Amino acid sequence: INNKNVMIKKFIFFVMGLIILAFGVAFSIKADLGTSPIASVSYVGSLFTSFSVGNITILVHSILILLQIMVLRRRYNPIQLLQLPVAIFFGNITDFSIWAIQAITFSTYWQQWVLCIIGIILNSIGVYLLVKANLVTLAAEGLVIAICKVLLIKFGSMKITLDITFVVIAGILSITFLNGIYGIGEGTIATAIFVGWITKGIDQIVGAVREKYSFQPDFE
Numbered sequence: 001i002n003n004k005n006v007m008i009k010k011f012i013f014f015v016m017g018l019i020i021l022a023f024g025v026a027f028s029i030k031a032d033l034g035t036s037p038i039a040s041v042s043y044v045g046s047l048f049t050s051f052s053v054g055n056i057t058i059l060v061h062s063i064l065i066l067l068q069i070m071v072l073r074r075r076y077n078p079i080q081l082l083q084l085p086v087a088i089f090f091g092n093i094t095d096f097s098i099w100a101i102q103a104i105t106f107s108t109y110w111q112q113w114v115l116c117i118i119g120i121i122l123n124s125i126g127v128y129l130l131v132k133a134n135l136v137t138l139a140a141e142g143l144v145i146a147i148c149k150v151l152l153i154k155f156g157s158m159k160i161t162l163d164i165t166f167v168v169i170a171g172i173l174s175i176t177f178l179n180g181i182y183g184i185g186e187g188t189i190a191t192a193i194f195v196g197w198i199t200k201g202i203d204q205i206v207g208a209v210r211e212k213y214s215f216q217p218d219f220e
Contacts, residue, residue, distance in 0.1 A: 021126030027119030034185030
């Protein structure tokens with residue numbers, strides 16, 4: 001029964017993390033200062049096709065899952081195929097989030113930054129919850145882990161490389177199909193820099209609170 005309770009709590013953390021992360025993406029898109037690196041391809045793709053951001057997110061994640069299989073081959077763990085239903089859920093929640101905040105408007109640059117900062121904070125909370133749940137990695141992180149296993153590269157270095165790759169692909173698609181740069185900007189850089197930093201900060205704050213009140217959740 002205890003194990004069942006642990007799994008339920010992990011699942012709740014995981015779903016909450018995905019929902020909050022999706023709203024983070026929605027706010028970064030709404031801010032119009034550039035989305036997070038991984039969302040940049042999906043956003044740019046939605047501008048020159050009839051597909052939504054969420055639909056292209058599902059497609060991108062599917063490609064990343066295929067790349068994991070190609071990189072790991074026999075070492076690929078089939079349990080990681082759970083990344084696909086996670087991607088489908090995340091893509092649909094992203095579309096819902098974009099719809100849910102569509103009424104929010106801005107008229108000044110500082111208001112754009114407020115929306116961008118909300119997006120960064122939500123992204124950070126979402127990442128924190130997903131890491132704590134420790135159930136299924138998202139496809140992008142899964143690819144980073146796969147490449148690290150094969151090439152023995154540090155996770156942080158490979159994550160930065162993948163982020164830059166996404167931004168470059170989004171830039172190429174943007175220039176090719178939209179004759180300009182869309183979905184990439186100062187907000188993209190801010191998200192890339194601060195999400196990891198804030199996530200670590202949240203972890204430290206939660207750790208300090210637990211220590212002070214001697215609180216330890218039973219699923220860690």
